[in-house]
Amino acid sequence: MLTETLKKLFNRDLTRLKSEIEAYQNEANLWRVDRGIANSAGNLCLHLIGNLNTYIGATLGGTGYIRNRELEFSLKDIPKQELIKMIEETTAIVRETLDQISNEQMNSEYPLFVFEEKTSTEFFLVHLTTHLTYHLGQINYHRRLLDGGV
Template identity: 60%
Template sequence: MIIKSLQSLYNRDLNKLKAEIEAYQQEENLWKIDQSILNSAGNLCLHLVGNLNHFIGAHLGNTGYERHRELEFSLKNIPRTELIAKIEATISMVDSVLAQLPEEDLKKEYPLVVFEDTMTTDYFLIHLIAHLDYHLGQINYHRRLLDI
């Protein structure tokens, strides 16, 4: 039951991410920073895709994804079409991995210690949605402030 809810929430919010990236009127503004806005929307998008592919894909789905977190914040000027393709691939990956995850595994310990202590898989999957939504809100504000 909760897996269907998680799939629905990830699908909804990753599609919102896609819509935000598509909503930029000027593609170059995806990479704009200004004063105290130090992370561009493009870099936040790369970070979200990398984060989900690492924690859901690699650690729950054994996809073989190798994360290079520093590049999520240092790469610049990736074409919008490539960002959209990465988001779409992430939507498919999350849906596929969650569809194959047995419901009873949600109460098991997540296979990696991320914070200072262990946590259940369902707890961490909910945390990842909150993390996605936090940065999604930042991207929305970034677009409305800097895409002018």
């Protein structure tokens, strides 16, 4: 039951992420930082892609993805269409992985030690949805502030 809810939330918010990136009218603004904004929308997008591919795709789905977190915040000027493609691929990986998760796995300990204490897979996946939503809000604000529009 929770797995179905998580699939809907991840799909909803990754679809919104794609829409936010598509909504940038000036592609250069994806990489702009200004007015005390520390991270560009492009870098936050890369961070979300890296995060979900690591903690869902690689850890739970066995995709073999290897994360380079430093690059998520240092790469610049990746074309908008490439970011969109990466979001679409991540959406598919999240969906396919969650389709394979059993209730037993959800209730068991998450395979990686990420926080100060061990957590269940269920807890960690809920955390990942809130992490996605948090950065999605930052991207929306970044776009409206630095690129204009609604």
